[in-house]
Amino acid sequence: xxxxxxxxxxxxxxxxxxxxxxxxxxxxxxxxxxxxxxxxxxxxxxxxxxxxxxxxxxxxxxxxxxxxxxxxxxxxxxxxxxxxxxxxxxxxxxxxxxxxxxxxxxxxxxxxxxxxxxxxxxxx
Ligand SMILES: Nc1nc2c(c(=O)[nH]1)N=C([C@H](O)[C@H](O)COP(=O)(O)OP(=O)(O)OP(=O)(O)O)CN2
Ligand SMILES: [Zn+2]
Numbered sequence: 352x353x354x355x356x357x358x359x360x361x362x363x364x365x366x367x368x369x370x371x372x373x374x375x376x377x378x379x380x381x382x383x384x385x386x387x388x389x390x391x392x393x394x395x396x397x398x399x400x401x402x403x404x405x406x407x408x409x410x411x412x413x414x415x416x417x418x419x420x421x422x423x424x425x426x427x428x429x430x431x432x433x434x435x436x437x438x439x440x441x442x443x444x445x446x447x448x449x450x451x452x453x454x455x456x457x458x459x460x461x462x463x464x465x466x467x468x469x470x471x472x473x474x475x
Pocket of ligand 2: 369380384385386
């Protein structure tokens, strides 16, 4: 049993606008536009004896909700730390903010389901 690792994941979603300044002139990416984003937060650990849970999903959801509030229906370029709001930057931004408050955090994935694109930040 000792070589088995237990992981739990919680999904979330938000809608937001962004633009990229690195593209020239009238490039579609340089114009403000919106996406529906999805994310997954993954923790690893041993279930506590008294609850059988690695971490109560409600507690994970409460931490995600605080960040979601800073992203949902926002212009991401205006969010501190997201001046270049790629999927890569979003995944790192979420990981860095959840890491201090969610012990056992091992990965944050941010996806754009409409086009099958994603970025993952993983510990290690
Ligand atoms: N490595 C990355 N490449 C690109 C990113 C990124 O975050 N990381 N982002 C973009 C832009 O956001 C671009 O707007 C994505 O466009 P596209 O893939 O064409 O997706 P849609 O506009 O079709 O998405 P919908 O949400 O379906 O409208 C480009 N590259
Ligand atoms: Zn975009």
